[in-house]
Amino acid sequence: MQTELIMIGILLVSPVIVFVGHTGLSRIYRSQPPQLVAVKAIILGLLPTGALLWLFVFRAVPVNAEAASMFIYCILVYFSLGLTYFHFFNMSETARRIRILYEIEKAGSLSPDGLTALYKTNDIITIRLKRLVAIKQIEYSGQYYTLRGKTLYVAALCILAWRKILNLDHRND
Amino acid sequence: MSPAIIFYGFLVFSLFLCIHVFIWRIKISRISSLVVLIIFIVVPSALYAVLLGLGMAMPMKLNAVQLSEVYVLHLSLSAVYIASYPAVRAISPTLEIILMITAAPDGKMTEESIVNRFATTTLVKARIDDLMIYRLIVERNGRIELTGLARLITRCFVLFRKALGLPVGRG
Numbered sequence: 569m570q571t572e573l574i575m576i577g578i579l580l581v582s583p584v585i586v587f588v589g590h591t592g593l594s595r596i597y598r599s600q601p602p603q604l605v606a607v608k609a610i611i612l613g614l615l616p617t618g619a620l621l622w623l624f625v626f627r628a629v630p631v632n633a634e635a636a637s638m639f640i641y642c643i644l645v646y647f648s649l650g651l652t653y654f655h656f657f658n659m660s661e662t663a664r665r666i667r668i669l670y671e672i673e674k675a676g677s678l679s680p681d682g683l684t685a686l687y688k689t690n691d692i693i694t695i696r697l698k699r700l701v702a703i704k705q706i707e708y709s710g711q712y713y714t715l716r717g718k719t720l721y722v723a724a725l726c727i728l729a730w731r732k733i734l735n736l737d738h739r740n741d
Numbered sequence: 742m743s744p745a746i747i748f749y750g751f752l753v754f755s756l757f758l759c760i761h762v763f764i765w766r767i768k769i770s771r772i773s774s775l776v777v778l779i780i781f782i783v784v785p786s787a788l789y790a791v792l793l794g795l796g797m798a799m800p801m802k803l804n805a806v807q808l809s810e811v812y813v814l815h816l817s818l819s820a821v822y823i824a825s826y827p828a829v830r831a832i833s834p835t836l837e838i839i840l841m842i843t844a845a846p847d848g849k850m851t852e853e854s855i856v857n858r859f860a861t862t863t864l865v866k867a868r869i870d871d872l873m874i875y876r877l878i879v880e881r882n883g884r885i886e887l888t889g890l891a892r893l894i895t896r897c898f899v900l901f902r903k904a905l906g907l908p909v910g911r912g
Contacts, residue, residue: 569804569806572742572806572810573806573809576809576810576813579813579817580813587904590905591904591905591906594905594906594907595905595906598906602907633744634742634743634744637742637743637744637746637747638742640744640747641742641746641747641750641810641814644747644750644814644817644818645813645814645817648814648817648818648820648821649817649820651821651824652817652820652821652823652824655821655824655825656824659824659827660898660901660902660910661907661910661911662833662835662910662911662912663827663910663912664864664865664868664912665868665871665872665877666895666898666910666912667909667910667911667912668865668868668869668872668878668912669872669877669878669887669891669894669895669898670895670898670899670909672878672885672886672887672891673887673891673892673895673896676886677881677884677885677886678884678885679883679884679885680866680869680880680885683865683869683885684865684866687865687912689856689859689864689865690856691911692834692859692864692865692912693834693838693852693855693856693859694852694856695911695912696834696835696838697838697852697855699835700835700838700839705839706838706839706842711851711852712849712850712851713842713849713850713851713852713855714842714848714849715839715842715843715848720835720836720839721839721840721843723836724832724836724839724840727828727829727832727836728832728840730829731829731832733762734761734762734765734766734769734829735765735766735769736765736769736829736830
């Protein structure tokens with residue numbers, strides 16, 4: 569019982585372990601797309617988290633079906649929390665709302681027109697096009713953009729399907 | 742750990758997912774992100790605390806540690822969904838760009854044609870309206886200011902980026 573509580577504790581702390589690793593990786597891999605570095609941090613975070621789990625949990629557990637369940641449970645929770653960390657990081661990188669809040673905080677206050685002038689449509693789209701090219705989801709050739717990778721395309725289709733289920737389709741709130 | 746724990750964790754998450762779908766199909770709140778938080782985190786946490794506090798065995802006959810394991814798995818799955826929900830609630834420009842390019846004749850578009858498909862009102866004003874609904878910004882004398890909570894959120898993100906050695910995100 570106590571082993572399982574320790575297991576829960578280590579798993580809940582794993583996003584902090586990922587964050588600590590990320591602080592180093594983001595400085596080493598400055599030229600790489602930030603999202604890719606975040607993914608690397610999550611994968612590399614498996615090492616210290618796995619080491620802690622081995623030392624304090626699995627070493628004392630006999631190899632049987634219950635240990636296999638614990639292992640699967642750890643994988644599920646670790647990667648769920650890891651994916652949450654990725655979304656949080658991606659929000660800090662790409663969210664318009666965070667950028668808007670930051671611009672207002674930097675200026676003290678802004679008029680609505682002032683905010684729109686600072687954060688232009690052109691810039692918003694150009695930044696995203698550059699990101700998509702960097703993570704190989706689209707490519708630029710002969711002044712045209714075309715689809716390259718399928719990951720985000722599949723994600724977009726899943727989101728559209730889920731929006732239909734949630735009845736969000738008729739509005740984009 | 743019994744394999745049933747993993748099953749129960751997914752079962753609990755699926756139950757709250759169904760409640761979420763049911764409520765959304767009746768009425769979508771203007772503060773939908775907050776309602777998602779309430780459905781997936783607040784209500785299950787309250788139930789967990791009550792069951793733990795009362796020392797009651799769940800219908801599945803779990804002890805306190807097993808109940809905690811189910812709760813943590815549900816929380817983890819919920820955290821991913823909550824973090825993904827903003828992209829579901831309002832399709833991000835990034836995903837819209839991809840869908841646009843794929844749907845275009847010959848599957849290609851110029852930057853100018855992509856930019857022209859987006860209006861500033863959608864990209865910026867909609868987000869400003871969002872922030873006002875959640876009382877993160879207020880308009881005073883024709884100027885937009887942050888509320889106390891917004892200042893805290895902004896500073897957390899700035900510190901997070903500083904710790905990573907990165908400038909503030911370009912949005």
